[in-house]
Amino acid sequence: KFLAYAFPAYSEEEWQERLEEVRKDHPKARHHCYAWRLGLDGNQFRANDDGEPSGTAGRPILGQIDSFGLTNVVVVVVRYFGGTLLGTSGLIQAYRESTAAALAAGEIVERTVEEVFRLNFTYALMSPVMNAVKALELEMVHQDFGEQAALDIAVRQGERDRLLHELRARIAGKRVEELAPEDAVDGLQIEHLYTR
Structure with missing residues (x-):
């Protein structure tokens, strides 16, 4: 008898917690095989056969995670040995x-990866900055109007280069074609803060 469980996981601690939950729910199972893939680019992964012959459990589980195109997921398959050698x-x-059955039955949630940037600018650029942010429908994450103005904005990772170029052009009062991607805008600095 095989029982498969799929969970979202965003860190090694989370996938370990999920594995322990399944082990506690099924203490008499012969095997608790699993695989997981984590990270925005899915570059962290592991597959474990938990005593099954090498390559017969963890790798097929990971293969299904990959065929579904998923990341930030852990799948644990519990096996109760019924006496039949497979x-x-x-x-x-x-x-x-x-x-495959567990992943197909579950709800797959797509999340948009965003990058947050800080715009440091002079107060003379306040109106052009705010107008550009509004026109491009960018999310304002944080504002700080102290000695120098600072505004944190979120942009979709896949549109980052285009949006930042258009933002800089609008603030400079130019068309996108008139401003090279490497051109500086007087009074404006843009720094990457984090990815979420």
Whole structure:
């Protein structure tokens, strides 16, 4: 008997917590095999066979995560041994199909990756900055109008270069074609803060 569980996970601590939850729920299971993939680019991953023959459990689970194009997910497949030996190909198929069923049954949530930038600017640029941010419908994350004006904005990662170029052009009072991407705008500095 194979039972598959899929959970969102954004850190190693989270996937470990999910694995422990499943182990507590199924203490008599023979195997708790799992795979996970984390990170915006999915470059952190692990697959574990938990005592099954090498490559028969963790890799098929990870393969299904990849075929669904997912990241920030952990899948744990619990196996209760029923006395029938499945062989290598049978195990691979069972773990693959269990994982596919769990992922297909779950709700896959797409999240937009955004980058947050700080605009440091002189007060003379206040009106052009605010007008440009409004025209481009950028989210204002934080404002600080102390000695120098600062505004944190969020932009979609996939549109970052285009939006920042257009933002700089609007603030400078130019058309996008008139401002090279490397051209500075007097009184304006843009710095990357973080990705969310």
